[in-house]
Every structure is written in C-alpha cells, then in structure tokens.
Amino acid sequence: MADAEGAWSALLDEFEAAAGGSEHGAASAPGAWVAPALGPIPEGLVDRARRVLTAQLAATEYLEGRRDEAARHLAALRVVPQDEGAGISVYLDVTG
Numbered sequence: 001m002a003d004a005e006g007a008w009s010a011l012l013d014e015f016e017a018a019a020g021g022s023e024h025g026a027a028s029a030p031g032a033w034v035a036p037a038l039g040p041i042p043e044g045l046v047d048r049a050r051r052v053l054t055a056q057l058a059a060t061e062y063l064e065g066r067r068d069e070a071a072r073h074l075a076a077l078r079v080v081p082q083d084e085g086a087g088i089s090v091y092l093d094v095t096g
Helices: 002-022 043-078
Strands: none
Touching: 002 043
16 A cells, blocks of 8 residues: 555656646646556545646636737737838837
C-alpha cells in the first residue's frame, strides 16, 4: 500500500507542477500521455487528486483565454494594410 501511495503521490506532484507552470509560461513537452498502471488511487490521496484536477481545469481555462486573446489580436492585425513602400503611418482604433 505504501508503494502505491508513493507512486500516486509522485504522479500528483507531476500534475501539480504542470498545472501550476502553465500560468507562468512554463510548458512541458507536448505529446501523448500514457497513464501509468498504478491501480486505484489510495483513499488518502483522493482529496489531493480533486485539488489537482481543479488546478488543471483552471490552467486549461487560463490557456484557452490567452489563445482566444491572441486570435483576436491576430485578427486585428490582418486588417492593417500591407503597403510596404508607402511610408505612411498607420493608426489602429483599439476601441472599435
């Protein structure tokens, strides 16, 4: 039982680090995640696992917001004329 709890605790440590790092721009390498064969989570770690899940969902929401914001910025830049030789100043209306 102690081995299972230690393995689950280490896995939750990894999840916490990944969820917390997303807010600050740190990202782990993308790729397909393969669930380890740890068996059922020990009862003593269930509340921690729920907190980790909440942190992961918050990180996902944060990142989706940043993605949507970046998409809006890119859409605004696409309307700027691409006339390279004119030397004319271009002003953007950021309120409308």
